[in-house]
Amino acid sequence: MARKIGSRYTAHQILGRGSAGTVWLGEGPEGPVAIKLLREDLASDQELVGRFVQERTALLGLDHPRVVGVRDLVVDGNDLALVMDLVRGTDLRTRLERERRLAPEAAVAIVADVADGLAAAHAAGIVHRDVKPENVLLDMQGPLGPGGSHPALLTDFGVAKLIDTPRRTRATKIIGTPDYLAPEIIEGLPPTASVDIYALATVLYELLAGFTPFGGGHPGAVLRRHVTETVVPLPGIPDELWQLLVQCLAKAPASRLRASELGARLRQQLPLLAGMPPLDVDEPDEAEADDAEAAAAGPAGPAYDDPAPHAARGGGRRGAVPLVRGSAPDSNRDTHTSMRVPAPDELAGGARGTARAPRAAGVPRPGSARHRAAARRRRITLGVAGVVLAAVVGVGTWVATSGGDADATPQDTETSAPAGP
Structure with a gap:
């Protein structure tokens, strides 16, 4: 059902839903557009609307081939909407869920595209604050790049900042998706360009x-x-690429590369990655994650609000922990939410040894559920082997004894018999 968005746009059909709002396929004076209609409770927040209008110039001025451009911002009654370029394709999360992991050449090419978009944003003084696969769109109509990758564009600039108002998130709250949050945000420091890296x-x-x-x-x-925790090495990738990853995952923001440097150095790696297949590593078991959760929570229970149930997370593989209770997966999954900033003593203890270390395919991690199950199977196998061995030894002894009796002389037999009357 079509609906008017302001005086210039018409929304025709829903493309996806997220925690921040709904994305529609729309039509404007210059043709098809994507319209992100923010939630009504956000639209009724006058403070947020004010911030929305203040960000208008910066968002409209961000023009780069690797950024989904914002064409307009609409404030009309209960409608608060971003009108954006329409990208004919899918998001990176959808591709990742379909393929599980990408060949290194394609992965590096996609991330280099996103780094270029971030470089333009950072030069304009804009920090994205919510870089994740859900916010990377793949243009299926664009030319194929290295490794058969489609051009990647970063979207949803400014949304996290717009939602993260002082009244909504006091100094004891943080906004974002846990898997992708830089350490300094968790420690309560203001976000800079380094958090995007x-x-x-x-x-x-x-x-x-x-x-x-x-x-x-x-x-x-x-x-x-x-x-x-420190990041655990990924087996099978060139050392130069791994060193780039380590530097950009440094705990200290000043140690990380700038976006422009990261994009350039990633492209230098592309010739070394040509033809390399996806890495053959096992994902940690869900049981391992449960063990880590129990260890971190301690006897008093978790220190943070419970996330959505495991079933709501789609089970098995997933990239981000969706903390919006009751949210359902869709093509525009947002997981903006508030979390309490952990105290220093909470960050200092309980996490050692819980980082999920990759390993060669089929090899269980020591202490994991699979490792314990394999150990049980080995004990059972050894036990059965011991029983069989004991049985074989017993039979051999019986045969040996029986053979001795058969060779006995009649005299010996008579001697061993009881005396008659």
């Missing part, structure tokens, strides 16, 4: 491995890992 490096790790480096289990455990 950390998030983008996390996305690259996820494209290569099929899972994020610090994700899994309860959000509290995820946040702790970002602050206290």
Whole structure:
């Protein structure tokens, strides 16, 4: 059912739903557009509307081939909407869920595109604050790049900042998606351009491995890992690429590369990655994530609001922990939410050893559910082997004894018999 958005736009059909609002396929004076209609409770927040209008000039001025352009901002009654370029394609999360992981050449090419978009935004003084696969769109009508990758564009600039108003998120709250949050945000520091680099490096790790480096289990455990754990090496990628990842996942913001540097250095890696197949590493078991969650929560229970149930997360593989209770997966999944900033003592303890280390396919991690099950199977196998061996030894002894009796002389037999009357 069509609906008017302001005086210039018409929304025709829903393309996707998220926690921040609904994306529509629309029509404007210059042709098809995508219209992100924010939630009514956001539209009724006068403080947020004011911030929305203040951001108008910056968002409209962000013009780059690797950024989904914002054409207009509409404030009309209960409608608060961003009118954006329409990208004919899908988001990176959808591709990742379909393929589980990408070949390194394609993954690096996509992330280099996003780095270029971030470089333009950072030069304009804009920090994205919510870089994740859901906010990367793949233009299926664009020319194919290295590794058969489609051009990648970053979308939803400014949305996290618009929602993150002082009244909505006091100093004890943080906004974002746990798997991609830089340590300084978790520690309560203001976000700078470096938080986008950390998030983008996390996305690259996820494209290569099929899972994020610090994700899994309860959000509290995820946040702790970002602050206290070091990233575990991915087997099978060139050392130069790994060093780039490590530098951009550094805990200290000043140690990370700038977006322009990251894009250029990633493209230098492309010739080395040509023809390389997707990495063959196993994703950590869900049981391992549950163990980590229990260890981080402690006997008093989790220190953070419960996320959506496991079933709502889609089970099995996933990239981000959706913290919006009751939200359903869709093509425009937003997971903006408020979380309590953990205290220093919470970040200091309980997280050691919980980072999810990749390993060669089929090899269970020590201490994991699969490792314990394999150990039980080995014990059972050894037990059965021991019983069989004992039985064989017993039979051999019986045969040996029986053979001795058969060879006995009649005299010996008579001697061993009881005396008669």
